[in-house]
Amino acid sequence: MTTAAATSYGDLFDRMRRTSPLVQCITNYVAMNFAANVLLAAGASPAMVHAPEEAGEFARLAGALTINIGTISPYWLTGMREAAKAANDSGKPWVLDPVAHFATAFRRKATEELLALHPTVIRGNASEIMALSGMANSGRGVDSGDTVDSAQASASMLAKQTRAVIAVTGAVDFVTNGQRAARIEGGSAWMPKITAMGCALTCLIGALTAAASKDPFVATVGALAGFAVAGTQAAQQATGPGSFAWRFIDALAALDGAMLQAQAKIAFV
Amino acid sequence: MTTAAATSYGDLFDRMRRTSPLVQCITNYVAMNFAANVLLAAGASPAMVHAPEEAGEFARLAGALTINIGTISPYWLTGMREAAKAANDSGKPWVLDPVAHFATAFRRKATEELLALHPTVIRGNASEIMALSGMANSGRGVDSGDTVDSAQASASMLAKQTRAVIAVTGAVDFVTNGQRAARIEGGSAWMPKITAMGCALTCLIGALTAAASKDPFVATVGALAGFAVAGTQAAQQATGPGSFAWRFIDALAALDGAMLQAQAKIAFV
Amino acid sequence: MTTAAATSYGDLFDRMRRTSPLVQCITNYVAMNFAANVLLAAGASPAMVHAPEEAGEFARLAGALTINIGTISPYWLTGMREAAKAANDSGKPWVLDPVAHFATAFRRKATEELLALHPTVIRGNASEIMALSGMANSGRGVDSGDTVDSAQASASMLAKQTRAVIAVTGAVDFVTNGQRAARIEGGSAWMPKITAMGCALTCLIGALTAAASKDPFVATVGALAGFAVAGTQAAQQATGPGSFAWRFIDALAALDGAMLQAQAKIAFV
Numbered sequence: 001m002t003t004a005a006a007t008s009y010g011d012l013f014d015r016m017r018r019t020s021p022l023v024q025c026i027t028n029y030v031a032m033n034f035a036a037n038v039l040l041a042a043g044a045s046p047a048m049v050h051a052p053e054e055a056g057e058f059a060r061l062a063g064a065l066t067i068n069i070g071t072i073s074p075y076w077l078t079g080m081r082e083a084a085k086a087a088n089d090s091g092k093p094w095v096l097d098p099v100a101h102f103a104t105a106f107r108r109k110a111t112e113e114l115l116a117l118h119p120t121v122i123r124g125n126a127s128e129i130m131a132l133s134g135m136a137n138s139g140r141g142v143d144s145g146d147t148v149d150s151a152q153a154s155a156s157m158l159a160k161q162t163r164a165v166i167a168v169t170g171a172v173d174f175v176t177n178g179q180r181a182a183r184i185e186g187g188s189a190w191m192p193k194i195t196a197m198g199c200a201l202t203c204l205i206g207a208l209t210a211a212a213s214k215d216p217f218v219a220t221v222g223a224l225a226g227f228a229v230a231g232t233q234a235a236q237q238a239t240g241p242g243s244f245a246w247r248f249i250d251a252l253a254a255l256d257g258a259m260l261q262a263q264a265k266i267a268f269v
Numbered sequence: 270m271t272t273a274a275a276t277s278y279g280d281l282f283d284r285m286r287r288t289s290p291l292v293q294c295i296t297n298y299v300a301m302n303f304a305a306n307v308l309l310a311a312g313a314s315p316a317m318v319h320a321p322e323e324a325g326e327f328a329r330l331a332g333a334l335t336i337n338i339g340t341i342s343p344y345w346l347t348g349m350r351e352a353a354k355a356a357n358d359s360g361k362p363w364v365l366d367p368v369a370h371f372a373t374a375f376r377r378k379a380t381e382e383l384l385a386l387h388p389t390v391i392r393g394n395a396s397e398i399m400a401l402s403g404m405a406n407s408g409r410g411v412d413s414g415d416t417v418d419s420a421q422a423s424a425s426m427l428a429k430q431t432r433a434v435i436a437v438t439g440a441v442d443f444v445t446n447g448q449r450a451a452r453i454e455g456g457s458a459w460m461p462k463i464t465a466m467g468c469a470l471t472c473l474i475g476a477l478t479a480a481a482s483k484d485p486f487v488a489t490v491g492a493l494a495g496f497a498v499a500g501t502q503a504a505q506q507a508t509g510p511g512s513f514a515w516r517f518i519d520a521l522a523a524l525d526g527a528m529l530q531a532q533a534k535i536a537f538v
Numbered sequence: 539m540t541t542a543a544a545t546s547y548g549d550l551f552d553r554m555r556r557t558s559p560l561v562q563c564i565t566n567y568v569a570m571n572f573a574a575n576v577l578l579a580a581g582a583s584p585a586m587v588h589a590p591e592e593a594g595e596f597a598r599l600a601g602a603l604t605i606n607i608g609t610i611s612p613y614w615l616t617g618m619r620e621a622a623k624a625a626n627d628s629g630k631p632w633v634l635d636p637v638a639h640f641a642t643a644f645r646r647k648a649t650e651e652l653l654a655l656h657p658t659v660i661r662g663n664a665s666e667i668m669a670l671s672g673m674a675n676s677g678r679g680v681d682s683g684d685t686v687d688s689a690q691a692s693a694s695m696l697a698k699q700t701r702a703v704i705a706v707t708g709a710v711d712f713v714t715n716g717q718r719a720a721r722i723e724g725g726s727a728w729m730p731k732i733t734a735m736g737c738a739l740t741c742l743i744g745a746l747t748a749a750a751s752k753d754p755f756v757a758t759v760g761a762l763a764g765f766a767v768a769g770t771q772a773a774q775q776a777t778g779p780g781s782f783a784w785r786f787i788d789a790l791a792a793l794d795g796a797m798l799q800a801q802a803k804i805a806f807v
Contacts (some may be wrong), residue, residue: 050342051343073588301567318642517780
């Protein structure tokens, strides 16, 4: 079972690269450029379209949608809602990244509204996932103050509540859909030192769910594994976060299914 | 004639670098940082000023204006209109980049309104230019599904309709003002793998039209040739899109008129 | 006195890195990604939160606030005011970066409103600081047309008028609080060729004032010295602005208090 499932990540990654899914990313201003470059390097086709006047119409054209509240405002929230509804109506997967949702009342309320639109996948750091499940946490600003281990119970509970795949990312990642769960190792200590790494990962989850819309759990694990493998490779020659960032893009562009298959460290738990 | 015209690209590039024109770029959120760095590397002075409250006033100060609808919303469209009108009123060239204008009704209407304000130059990929001229095309999201060759007839027709210089960019670029036409070779296969390359090129066309406002055809060819030469150079040592991007900036910063003159592959057709 | 004060920059930088202050940056679209990466490399925790619906609430959580008007609009200005008021109410330092404030009426008025909210530190290029003090200047767009030397008198006058620390940055930086003054040498000629360098520096000033809220003069000098030292190091191997940018991030990430202490060129005047 584990082996069979593991085999599929490489195939899925290759299929994503071959089909180059159109991914609508409604993400924050900080992340847009880096996230678009990550998707292009991985072989997907990113489109940053957020205005309520067109976000829903565009979501019907795209293979998947990702929503990140990092620099949210009411106007953008309206666009996010329109896009999420259209994704649901047209059977497209969508991924929610509730950045620092616990930090302000506005952000909490926006996240509640988006959760009510049934995201297919939710990705966050440990503090964000713990707070979503109602647990006390040590988050501060956009950074996690908690470990992924401490968020596993929250993630499992949240998966059952929301029927979404929950991805908690950090030094080791944890993914669950309430029935299956996996831990992904790899990456580099430079990754939290580069802004928008998590936001870009959310977009890559979107690309892989577009390529495997029937199995968002596998798609999410595949995206996290891709980031971990590319991150490990990039770290081998990086001399700081600046050189890590472009080496990471190069590593992601060179990644294929066979390499992902051979190098990913995924443990099903 | 060809030789004489070709000689002027190097001079024009040097003049642009020497005079460092102020270029107002109303571009998308994804492109802003990269486009500003491209203009600085090329020797121009970029200013991203979009608010309707000041966009028109600023356009009167600038040497040229560029408008890109990549992440458009109604508020930004108002600023674009104000700036384009002010550019027209004060005799400044302006460049339109109608990103994925065929994708949604909102985007189509915005593009119609901007076209009615008589851009000096229009730059797009093959699908965008074909769609502008009313032809069927294979565009999807922000990526072209058509070749530059297949868009040449559309470009010529559009040049006659709009009296604008039309630039179709891709593996080989095509530029025409309805009377003259040129094809520019060079660049690198990494270029479409880096987000905002086309958007940044639109801004560089703005910088060169500011330096040669009487001849936007020559200015456009010069900008495309500059990108092609810098792209060819950057590709020599790049190991992926991440390393290509910063090497491209370095190559553009090192480019001068003599190098452009010697290395550009321009064919007048 | 000079030696004692100079000793404290290294300690202050180490304290900032150790405590990783949460810095709310309301900055322009062009700068957001680079500024966030600069803060992460330096050890601070950046958060880009601008919406009026939450900017004030967030400012009470943050250690410092920075406001940059580069791509301002009325909606963002409202958020800036809310955040600045909340910073004042909760005793947090805040830094103003009045980008090209002289260029349009809208920008001038916005800057007047923000100045009335008593920034702790104001950072600008020479033309911006001269214009703030009412002096004639040669600014054009976002670039300075004046030297830092020519802005020293303006800076001193402005420091007395506003009771803010005034930082004029350029080839050599000048900082004064009206009583004390310092000049900081170093950096690289590539720095003005990379967009958002000044905007990112404003954010780093925020991080250091968060770590030394009682002495914003020392904090400002420390931030400028950190940029100058990292810039000098990055320039040693850079071959253009593209390679400079990532080497600068690497150099900043490797910087510690002892290196800053040993390499900073600060003259108290």
